[in-house]
Amino acid sequence: MPKLWNETIDAHRAAVRTAVLDATAAMVAEHGLASVTMSRIAQDSGIGRATLYKYFPDVESILRAWHERQIGHHLQHLIEVRDRSSDAGERLEAVLRAFALMTHDTSSHHASGLAAVLHRDPQVVQAHSRLHTLIEDLLADGARQGSVRSDVASGELASYCLHALAAAGHLPSRAAVHRLVTVTLAGVHLAAASEPDPDAPAHPRHHVGDRNGPGSQPHE
Secondary structure, three states, rough: HHHHHHHHHHHHHHHHHHHHHHHHHHHHHHOOOHHHHHHHHHHHHHHHHHHHHHHOOHHHHHHHHHHHHHHHHHHHHHHHHOOOOOOOHHHHHHHHHHHHHHHOOHEEEEEEEEHHHOOOOOHHHHHHHHHHHHHHHHHHHHHHOEEEEEOOOHHHHHHHHHHHHHHHHHHHOOOHHHHHHHHHHHEEEHHHHHHHOOOOOOOOOOOOOOOOOOOOOOOO
């Protein structure tokens, strides 16, 4: 088969797949997960049902394919955000803000029930691992540069950041998301390491004039 024909077929298949995924995402966002059927997807994407079944066997497979595409787009966006600066502190803040805003903007997926289906997807576990590594590396860079605390392992700090920023999906506005990021960053900055450790053993305090303490005078 001629190469040009192969490229035409591949482009057509990619266009059909994109149309199906776009139509499904729009349907879920507007009407909720319960509204999604193969018939409606075929209608909204402008293809026949028989053609649709050649690409996807059921609705769940379409949702998973759409989610894989979203995961790829989100991770690529975070990488692009990271690479816009060479300063470790700026890179960390930019990536955390971008992640929090994405979490906030996609909160409708959780409300629609879509998350209940997609969170069974192994792709989610793999994506979370890649995201954790991305944040961990940024924190390690910040610790080496002196802007991030080094008394806690960067892996633990990455888990803290991701758990804290997951709350962005429940916040009412982007302004609230930005405040959440500011609070989260305060917990990983070097200044936070100077706070007293509540689990550290207490040391007796001596005051001037205390018996046998610093500044005390020996008794006759």
